[in-house]
Amino acid sequence: MGKFSLEETVKYNKSGPARYCCRTDVWKEAAMILPSFGKRAVVSGGTRSRASIREKLFPALDTAGIQYVVNGFSGESSMNNVKKILDLCEEFKPEFIIGTGGGKSIDTAKYAAELYNIPIVTVPTIAATCAASSNQIIVYSDEGEYLENIYPKTNPPLVLVDPEVIVDSPQGYFISGIYDSLAKWYEGSASLPGSDNSDIFDHMALAVAGMLKAQMYEKAVSAVRSMKEKTVTQDFIDVVNLNIYTASTVQALGIKAVRNGIAHSVQNGLTLLEGSHDVTHGEKVAYGIGVQLMVLESPREELEELFGFYRSLELTPTFKGLNLEFTDDNIKKVAHKAVNDVLMRAKPFDVISEEMMCSAIHKLENYC
Ligand SMILES: [Zn+2]
Numbered sequence: 001m002g003k004f005s006l007e008e009t010v011k012y013n014k015s016g017p018a019r020y021c022c023r024t025d026v027w028k029e030a031a032m033i034l035p036s037f038g039k040r041a042v043v044s045g046g047t048r049s050r051a052s053i054r055e056k057l058f059p060a061l062d063t064a065g066i067q068y069v070v071n072g073f074s075g076e077s078s079m080n081n082v083k084k085i086l087d088l089c090e091e092f093k094p095e096f097i098i099g100t101g102g103g104k105s106i107d108t109a110k111y112a113a114e115l116y117n118i119p120i121v122t123v124p125t126i127a128a129t130c131a132a133s134s135n136q137i138i139v140y141s142d143e144g145e146y147l148e149n150i151y152p153k154t155n156p157p158l159v160l161v162d163p164e165v166i167v168d169s170p171q172g173y174f175i176s177g178i179y180d181s182l183a184k185w186y187e188g189s190a191s192l193p194g195s196d197n198s199d200i201f202d203h204m205a206l207a208v209a210g211m212l213k214a215q216m217y218e219k220a221v222s223a224v225r226s227m228k229e230k231t232v233t234q235d236f237i238d239v240v241n242l243n244i245y246t247a248s249t250v251q252a253l254g255i256k257a258v259r260n261g262i263a264h265s266v267q268n269g270l271t272l273l274e275g276s277h278d279v280t281h282g283e284k285v286a287y288g289i290g291v292q293l294m295v296l297e298s299p300r301e302e303l304e305e306l307f308g309f310y311r312s313l314e315l316t317p318t319f320k321g322l323n324l325e326f327t328d329d330n331i332k333k334v335a336h337k338a339v340n341d342v343l344m345r346a347k348p349f350d351v352i353s354e355e356m357m358c359s360a361i362h363k364l365e366n367y368c
Pocket of ligand 1: 180264281285
């Protein structure tokens, strides 16, 4: 199996999905658009995601006269899982791949499509990440260890989102996506001013991230309530779009200087702790945003705004609140991994020491 690689600069190209459709009657439209990709497809996704669209996607494929085979995804977006899809492609000779589910399943399908050189259509069935519309793929080992980011030639040309499917998905994923999207603003607004290679696209990215933050503060609580009540409201659809489309736009526009920083490095540090696997990625990032505000000595109003928002979503951003043991050893582990993260070794965060990080962690624990 070949390995995909592009020149480093290609990841800086500005991109977005060619067609992003999010509405409850998206399947009628899908039946009309999908034939333009061909008559044969591999559909790849986990059991839960495929079940959630069984009565929707598959009838649309039948209506469109598209023959398909199904690949059952489980585990990580690892090369072995990519290879499984490629083996199926060798046998079935599809003209496109449909990736369903969450980030890991969709990234696996995206990578297989890239290597097999056919288009990928994504059908996110949770709204936890922007993987469905983004121009990057995160590769893990089979054991779940992060390996690398891959930048395919294009974003997925078609993204199909049915809010009725998302509203029935586990709420924890949706809330995780809210925190992860919110981090775009906090991390970007901290990284851009000190960056030495920003361009106009980074400034656009930050403007979009600012809008994302304002909309999230206004609508996230109501969107989560809709999910509890299993009702699709406009606020709910707006937050789904913020989590998937807007987050991927900020990522594509701001890849040079509006990027992950302190919050994601702290989340990477937290992954070392026992019990952290029961905490979602977004909750760990939310905690990381809190540490960021402490380490950068952000004004009190900013702390109150953020922690008030967390309270309204019933999150206590502390070790205790995340059910992690607040010991010196654990604090040092997190701080050590965080400051040595590649994101933190670049400007403007390279001045943050392990001691500063430990003290920020203490401050946050006492503040909340
Ligand atoms: Zn993230």
